[in-house]
Amino acid sequence: MISEKLQNAINEQITAEMWSANLYLAMSFYFEKEGFSGFAHWMKKQSQEEMEHAYAMADYVIKRGGTAKVDKIDVVPNGWGTPLEVFEHVYKHECHVSQLIDKLVDVAAAEKDKATQDFLWGFVREQVEEEATAQGLVDKIKKAGDTGIFFVDSQLGQR
Ligand code: MG
Numbered sequence: 001m002i003s004e005k006l007q008n009a010i011n012e013q014i015t016a017e018m019w020s021a022n023l024y025l026a027m028s029f030y031f032e033k034e035g036f037s038g039f040a041h042w043m044k045k046q047s048q049e050e051m052e053h054a055y056a057m058a059d060y061v062i063k064r065g066g067t068a069k070v071d072k073i074d075v076v077p078n079g080w081g082t083p084l085e086v087f088e089h090v091y092k093h094e095c096h097v098s099q100l101i102d103k104l105v106d107v108a109a110a111e112k113d114k115a116t117q118d119f120l121w122g123f124v125r126e127q128v129e130e131e132a133t134a135q136g137l138v139d140k141i142k143k144a145g146d147t148g149i150f151f152v153d154s155q156l157g158q159r
Contacts, residue, residue, distance in 0.1 A: 001064060001065040001066075002061060002064035002065060002066040002113065002116065003111045003113065004066075005107065005111060006066075006107055006108055006111045006113055006116055007061055007064075007066035007067065009104055009107045010057050010060070010061050010066075010104065010116075011061065011068065011069040011071065012071075013057060013100060013101070013104055014054045014057050014058055014061075014068065014069070014070070014071075015071045015072075015073060016097065016100055017050050017051070017053040017054040017057065018050070018051065018054050018070075018073050019073050019074060019076065020047075020050040020053075020093065020097060021047045021048070021050035021051045021054070022047070022073060022076045023047075023076045023077070023093065024043045024044075024046040024047035024050060024090075025043070025044065025047040026076045026077065026078050027039075027043045027080070027086055027089075027090070028040045028041075028043035028044040028046075028047060030078070030079065030080055030086070031043060031083070031086070036083060036149075036150075036153045037153070037157060038152075038153035038154050038155065038156040038157030038158075039083060039086070039153050039156055039157075041156065041157045041159060042156040042157070042159045045159050046090075053123070053126075060116075060119050064115070064116070077089075083141055083149060083152075083153075084138065084141045084142065087134060087137045087138045087141055088138055090134045090137070091131065091134035091135055091137075091138055094127065094130040094131050094134050095131060097127060097130070098124075098127040098130075098131060101120065101123045101124055101127055102124070104120055104123075105117060105120050105121075105124065108120055137152075137156075140152055
């Protein structure tokens with residue numbers, strides 16, 4: 001059985017994952033409007049992945065005898081500048097999510113809940129990948145410049 005404190009902390013993270021899903025969906029819509037259909041596709045997939053994180057956390061809370069909650073999702077930003085600015089925002093956001101997950105591990109440790117710590121390590125590892133992927137795309141877009149940007153766009157459309 002999961003403690004109420006830890007259940008509530010994971011529920012907050014579910015809200016954060018859903019906020020991330022909305023952020024990336026907003027970025028997807030932005031890119032679609034700007035004519036970057038590859039980036040738009042990538043962002044939609046990214047958004048779906050964040051929803052999968054929320055589902056996995058909810059499943060886990062329920063499996064441990066807790067109650068999973070769908071809470072109010074705050075409004076996300078809308079409208080960016082260049083693709084580089086958007087992906088820099090993605091990188092910054094993923095670093096923020098990594099901090100949230102780390103704090104969640106701290107709560108699980110304080111609650112002496114080994115199963116939840118084990119469950120959360122998967123997300124700690126996931127964040128290493130998320131940060132590396134976002135940083136890699138920032139670097140790639142920088143190198144591509146104005147002339148190569150549509151090549152990167154079509155590449156990300158393959159995701
Ligand atoms: Mg996530």
